[in-house]
Amino acid sequence: MFESHTGALQDSSSKVYLRPETAQGIFVNFKNVMDSTRVKIPFGIAQIGKAFRNEVNPRNFTFRSREFEQMEIEFFCNPKESRMWYEFWRDLRKGWYTSLGIKSGNLRPREQGKEELAHYSVGTTDIEYLFPFSDEPQELEGVAHRGDFDLKAHGKHSKNNENAFEVIEESEPRSSDRADLADSESPRGLKSAARFVPHVIEPSAGADRFTLAVICEAYSFDEKRASPEFMKFHPRLAPIKAAVFPLVAKDGLPEIAEPIFREIKKAFPAQYDVKQSIGKRYARMDEAGTPFCFTIDGQSKEDGTVTVRNRDDASQIRIDKSRCLEYLREQLRL
Amino acid sequence: MFESHTGALQDSSSKVYLRPETAQGIFVNFKNVMDSTRVKIPFGIAQIGKAFRNEVNPRNFTFRSREFEQMEIEFFCNPKESRMWYEFWRDLRKGWYTSLGIKSGNLRPREQGKEELAHYSVGTTDIEYLFPFSDEPQELEGVAHRGDFDLKAHGKHSKNNENAFEVIEESEPRSSDRADLADSESPRGLKSAARFVPHVIEPSAGADRFTLAVICEAYSFDEKRASPEFMKFHPRLAPIKAAVFPLVAKDGLPEIAEPIFREIKKAFPAQYDVKQSIGKRYARMDEAGTPFCFTIDGQSKEDGTVTVRNRDDASQIRIDKSRCLEYLREQLRL
Numbered sequence: 294m295f296e297s298h299t300g301a302l303q304d305s306s307s308k309v310y311l312r313p314e315t316a317q318g319i320f321v322n323f324k325n326v327m328d329s330t331r332v333k334i335p336f337g338i339a340q341i342g343k344a345f346r347n348e349v350n351p352r353n354f355t356f357r358s359r360e361f362e363q364m365e366i367e368f369f370c371n372p373k374e375s376r377m378w379y380e381f382w383r384d385l386r387k388g389w390y391t392s393l394g395i396k397s398g399n400l401r402p403r404e405q406g407k408e409e410l411a412h413y414s415v416g417t418t419d420i421e422y423l424f425p426f427s428d429e430p431q432e433l434e435g436v437a438h439r440g441d442f443d444l445k446a447h448g449k450h451s452k453n454n455e456n457a458f459e460v461i462e463e464s465e466p467r468s469s470d471r472a473d474l475a476d477s478e479s480p481r482g483l484k485s486a487a488r489f490v491p492h493v494i495e496p497s498a499g500a501d502r503f504t505l506a507v508i509c510e511a512y513s514f515d516e517k518r519a520s521p522e523f524m525k526f527h528p529r530l531a532p533i534k535a536a537v538f539p540l541v542a543k544d545g546l547p548e549i550a551e552p553i554f555r556e557i558k559k560a561f562p563a564q565y566d567v568k569q570s571i572g573k574r575y576a577r578m579d580e581a582g583t584p585f586c587f588t589i590d591g592q593s594k595e596d597g598t599v600t601v602r603n604r605d606d607a608s609q610i611r612i613d614k615s616r617c618l619e620y621l622r623e624q625l626r627l
Numbered sequence: 628m629f630e631s632h633t634g635a636l637q638d639s640s641s642k643v644y645l646r647p648e649t650a651q652g653i654f655v656n657f658k659n660v661m662d663s664t665r666v667k668i669p670f671g672i673a674q675i676g677k678a679f680r681n682e683v684n685p686r687n688f689t690f691r692s693r694e695f696e697q698m699e700i701e702f703f704c705n706p707k708e709s710r711m712w713y714e715f716w717r718d719l720r721k722g723w724y725t726s727l728g729i730k731s732g733n734l735r736p737r738e739q740g741k742e743e744l745a746h747y748s749v750g751t752t753d754i755e756y757l758f759p760f761s762d763e764p765q766e767l768e769g770v771a772h773r774g775d776f777d778l779k780a781h782g783k784h785s786k787n788n789e790n791a792f793e794v795i796e797e798s799e800p801r802s803s804d805r806a807d808l809a810d811s812e813s814p815r816g817l818k819s820a821a822r823f824v825p826h827v828i829e830p831s832a833g834a835d836r837f838t839l840a841v842i843c844e845a846y847s848f849d850e851k852r853a854s855p856e857f858m859k860f861h862p863r864l865a866p867i868k869a870a871v872f873p874l875v876a877k878d879g880l881p882e883i884a885e886p887i888f889r890e891i892k893k894a895f896p897a898q899y900d901v902k903q904s905i906g907k908r909y910a911r912m913d914e915a916g917t918p919f920c921f922t923i924d925g926q927s928k929e930d931g932t933v934t935v936r937n938r939d940d941a942s943q944i945r946i947d948k949s950r951c952l953e954y955l956r957e958q959l960r961l
Contacts, residue, residue, distance in 0.1 A: 297629045297645070299693060300683050311631070311645075343677055349634050359633060 295345045295359075311345035316495065319367045320443050324458060334460055334491055335378060337368035341500065353426050355501040362500035367493050371462065372441065375492035376415050379438040382494045383418045386436050390420065390503075394527030395510055399423045401430040413440035420498075422506045433506060434498035441490040448490070455490070462487040511582055518607070519572050524582030525605060528625050533583040534561040535621055538574050540590040542567040550589040553599070553617050557587075560618060561625075579604055585624065587617050629679045629693075645679035650829065653701045654777045658792060668794055668825055669712060671702035675834065687760050689835040696834035701827050705796065706775065709826035710749055713772040716828045717752045720770050724754065724837075728861030729844055733757045735764040747774035754832075756840045767840060768832035775824040782824070789824070796821040845916055852941070853906050858916030859939060862959050867917040868895040869955055872908050874924040876901040884923040887933070887951050891921075894952060895959075913938055919958065921951050 295311040298304075312318070319338045326338055341364040351358050370378045387402050401421040410417060417437040421430035448457030511524040528534065537554040539546035547567060554565040564583070566574050571588065578586055588600040598611040601620060612620055629645040632638075646652070653672045660672055675698040685692050704712045721736050735755040744751060751771040755764035782791030845858040862868065871888040873880035881901060888899040898917070900908050905922060912920055922934040932945040935954060946954055 295631045295633075297631045299629075299681060347633060 295347050313346050314344050314497070315340045315342045315363050315365050316367060316443075316497065319365070320447050323367075323369070323444065323447075327460065334462075335368065335370035335374070337366045339364070339366045341365075353424070355505050356424065356426075356431065358501065361502075363497065364500050365495065365497045367443075367495055369444075369491035369493055372489055372492045375438060375440070375494065378492075378494050379416055379436070382496050383416075383436045386434060386496050386498075387418075387420060390422075390433070390506075393507070393530060394525075395422065395506060399506075399510065403430070411439075411442070413442040414438045415440075422502075424506065425509055431502075433502050434496060437495045437497070439493040439495050441492055443493055444490050456488075459488045459490050462489065518576075518579070520576030520579055523579035523604065526582035526584070528584040531582045531584050532562060533564055533578070533581055534585070534625060535563045535617075536574070536578045536583050536586045537563065537565050537617075538571060538586060538588045539567055540571055540588055544591070545594060546589050546591075549593050549599075549614065550587075553587060553589070553614060556618050557621060561621060575602060575607075585621060589614070629681050647680050648678050648699070648831070649674045649676045649697050650699050650701060650777075650831065653699065654781050657701075657703070657778065657781075661794065668796075669702065669704035669708065671700045673698070673700045675699075687758070689839050690758065690760075690765065692835065695836075697831065698834050699829065699831045701777075701829055703778075703825035703827055706823055706826045709772060709774070709828065712826075712828050713750055713770070716830050717750075717770045720768060720830050720832075721752075721754060724756075724767070724840075727841070727864060728859075729756065729840060733840075733844065737764070745773075745776070747776040748772045749774075756836075758840065759843055765836075767836050768830060770828070770830045773827040773829050775826055777827055778824050790822075793822045793824050796823065852910075852913070854910030854913055857913035857938065860916035860918070862918040865916045865918050866896060867898055867912070867915055868919070868959060869951075870898045870900060870908070870912045870917050870920045871951075872900055872905060872920060872922045874905055874922055878925070879928060880923045880925075883927055883933075883948065884921075887921060887923070887948060890952050891955060895955060909936060909941075919955060923948070 294313050297309050297311070298307040299309050300307050319340055322338070326332065341362065343360060344363040345360050348357055348359050355361070366382075368378060368382060383402070387400070390400055391397055399422055401423065403419045403421055405417045405419065415438045417435060419432045420434040420436065422433050423430045444458040445455040449455045451457060507526065507530055508524075511526045513523050513525045514521055515523070526532075535557050537550050537557065539550040550565070554563060557563045558565075564578075566577070568574075575586060582604070584604045586602040586604075588602065590600065592611075593599050593614060597614050599614045599617065600609050600611055601617075602609045628647050631643050631645070632641040633643050634641050653674055656672070660666065675696065677694060678697040679694050682691055682693050689695070700716075702712060702716060717736070721734070724734055725731055733756055735757065737753045737755055739751045739753065749772045751769060753766045754768040754770065756767050757764045778792040779789040783789045785791060841860065841864055842858075845860045847857050847859045848855055849857070860866075869891050871884050871891065873884040884899070888897060891897045892899075898912075900911070902908075909920060916938070918938045920936040920938075922936065924934065926945075927933050927948060931948050933948045933951065934943050935946055935951075936943045
């Protein structure tokens, strides 16, 4: 861990560490979130933020770095349902990567063997990815069943009571009527039958590692194309969603193109370009991974249609100029 | 600053510091951004991120803390236009706070006097806010004219040439045709007439301080209301944009309310609530600062209209149930 000191004096009482993961802040806030919002078990708390590890040997681009962006969910559930929720999150998280364009062949979920598991865990899955710089798949995310280990540990250290973070089992949403519930059952009955320390399912991922995987996955080479290198980002991840080009910067074409650009730009990151040949403009957008280019040409003046060019196969279709933003929304499902 | 060490050994060669501001990373990347994107002067680079200061005495909630979120723009412009751009950013940034609901009476822009200014600066404005915990206005943001001080300093330290970050003055967008430009003019002519180290205008703001100001500003008390305390967030900043309530959880009202909720939820953070009296549900949303509540009642079944309740004055109007999302978009201008 990275060690530092707060305040003016550097002695052992002022020693602090940069957090090596974001998770513990969630556990510390668990009770606060339960009491101040209207959630009930099962629910999750998600956090994204910087974490720091004093790597002796940072390497592989941003794969292993001393400062990184971590994204974690702590999902709190009834122990009786924790295996089901573990399987739910494991499958959901695998599907998340696939749905954002990580090809299944490079994505390698690896369920840890029994001998690797902590005693409190019924399972942990590492979602691994085969980076081009590596012979072996590397971890992007871990989905861990952590049982009640963390909440019990925090209870013990804060109140010397490992059951400090018990919750009451209820089928109705929690609200101010917790008192009513206590009235209707004996305290003894509640304690034995309906209280538990929640189990935790923890999907914990590195945002930088995922970004690096997205870039590796998107990099494409096709020597038949005018600009052979291009980035095949999933449209939802493409930094520029669309470009608008008048074929030439005259003959009334910019006058048709500009309103289309302004409409798209309100909703999505987009670029407008009038310079150089249309081929160069397409190539530039291919390199940036822009999935769709709208081109306004002579025919646009006659019939009101524009060309939509698809980055992946360079195919072109014509649509009515009034439908550009709608078309983009359909394609991006945004 | 916070001091630490990288790697296994703690000696002077491994000493590192946590960054006290985000700005320097932008200057370091200035040339890279110029060369790899198609921007031309004037343009800005914006960044938001964590910064760290070893405050001896952190206080006033999140106002002065050791770890904070900073948001900065370095705007690069022609020295001849730098005063104009300084005034542009100073006014734009003041307007930004006002447009997000910070009342002008509490917002106190303070132009630094000549004696406070650095020698290279033609002006600096501190945008200050009068927090309830303080007798004097406190800084939320500084808008500084920094001249060419930073780029010259970086040039000197990287290449021992304070003109290392000179750019060529052009009226056309930069592109790969820089070579053409050089052909058409003699190198000597270019050097004397058309090269300059850009001046920098720097709006530098604390995201945490702004958030604290928003909370202070939103806190409202009206003893005539059922729930006297409520948060009058500007709708664009409200964490929940809308709530949907069936007046009662029967008589076919949830069947009308649920599709409305699902439609809104796709576009905006929204809540659905069927529990307790409608007054309690409104009060809960007032406390969370939700600007609009849609209520489905008996009349909704007859004429297809629903009630929209406005948080600020508790006024109610009826609109067609098909127009809820559209109404919200209009009100939020999102």
